[in-house]
Amino acid sequence: MLEGKNIIVGICGSIAAYKSAMLVRLLVKAGANVQVVMTPDAAEFITPLTLSTLSKNPVHINYFDRSTGEWDNHVALALWGDIFLIAPATANTLAKMANGLCDNLLTAIYLSAKCPVYFAPAMDLDMWKHPATVQNVAKLQAYGNILIPAGTGELASGLYGEGRMAEPEEIVALLSDQLKKKLPLADIKILVTAGPTFEAIDPVRFIGNHSSGKMGFAIADELAHRGADVTLIAGPTSQTLKNPAIKLVNVTTAAEMLEACTHYYPQHTACIMSAAVADYTPVTVAPQKIKKQDAVLNIELTKTTDILKTLGESKRDDQLLIGFALETEKEEEYAVEKLRKKNLDLIILNSMNDEGAGFKGDTNKITIIDKHLQKTIFTLKTKTEVARDICEKVIQLLNP
Incomplete structure (x- = not known):
């Protein structure tokens, strides 16, 4: 289902960013064309070099590359994508998306995207259950974005509960199932x-x-x-x-x-x-x-x-x-x-x-x-x- 699809993978500043390496690898293995967009904080958790190697494309982080003088066109990248997948999506980025804030390349691409947007939250239990996060997730779904539910298990804080990012295999399977349902012979x-x-x-x-x-x-x-x-x-x-x-x-x-x-x-x-x-x-x-x-x-x-x-x-x-x-x-x-x-x-x-x-x-x-x-x-x-x-x-x- 994913073969030939253009997928933008957005990665936010979360310890769950380590899972994004496997996610990118699985998408490429499934035949998708992958472009990775990272927030500046995400680069503190996983190196752009790792993701560039796995995606076989340069990683996008900033609007403007001062060393080359080149502008990274967020509108063109948004139009390129058949799917925009944000995984992990932090509480901070969810709040920006829900309220139209646009202070980095990832959120600029989100506001420009015409393709389906999927987001896989990753945060601690109390942050996930906070009324502000609950409201932001509801707003994003009301906008037509698709939630990939957070899983339950051991969290980075040592607590046990809901808030961990879905596993890469689960995300790829969900995307495949969603695409299949739209096909003319789905489930026949x-x-x-x-x-x-x-x-x-x-x-x-x-x-x-x-x-x-x-x-x-x-x-x-x-x-x-x-x-x-x-x-x-x-x-x-x-x-x-x-x-x-x-x-x-x-x-x-x-x-x-x-x-x-x-x-x-x-x-x-x-x-x-x-x-x-x-x-x-x-x-x-x-x-x-x-x-x-x-x-x-x-x-x-x-x-x-x-x-x-x-x-x-x-x-x-x-x-x-x-x-x-x-x-x-x-x-x-x-x-x-x-x-x-x-x-x-x-x-x-x-x-x-x-x-x-x-x-x-x-x-x-x-x-x-x-x-x-x-x-x-x-x-x-x-x-x-x-x-x-x-x-x-x-x-x-x-x-x-």
Whole structure:
């Protein structure tokens, strides 16, 4: 959720400033761009060099650098930020923010900020409970600022109680959750399948196909990026997850994929079946490696269960089911037939006759057909871009 976000981290003069080093590190690790702003007193508790190293950016402290004659433009920095996070926020800084005082760079940026402002208080128990602090916090919340509640525990004074700054891991998790709630697919559970299936002939050989899993993994990643809770059922593939929030279920055979799909689909709002599931599987699997002896080897095959059709038969009115059709002839005719027979909401057609489409490559060319036979034709794009187009269609269907 934080990847690519511009986050201003404001640090005030508190012993809790030591936690800010870990906070900055976690934000950078999550993919955020971080600029640190310190009050002059904060530099007495933790060095700007530490925070500059961790954030990979110069630290901002003063309006004006007398050694260089340069002015630190607080307005430009405020406009840069997607989030302004003040942690730790002392009683002194909270009072200034609540009453519009602006005697340092941090408070100047606060008054100029148009982005959401989060503040994580840090102070002793009696200061936190003082009516003035309580009133200032209430005023800041009334202004639209977001409180990250103070924790309870041992304080720097030796007392035990409320007032300690939230832990860095808690702050990062809260920011991620807040951002996720604003996304179009927030908390919607979506099931995705990807890759091929391998149907064993003997312990070392199998029947498979050329599916790389790239399309399914790209779809799962894009859905998660838009806030969905994604479960990805993947056949044998070398692809790896970019988003650790995606639940990965590994399978090998068509039978295993069927079992996983029928287990997970009832708990999900939508399912996108991009896996290339084998249509046939050997009737028997040799217990030992088959030796090359005869000029001809005959293997008896039997049809696998049609997973897409099985899910379509159990699909509820509140669920979506989306399938893929990779065709080599009569592409649109076969895709529409599949759409109707399998009770799908969308069919995503790609043709092996289109250069750059199909298995293994990094590009694809699709046509999306809905159950009303309205079709949208797309140009050749990267699979990441194709995944975005598919997700836009899913959002339209879920939020008409």
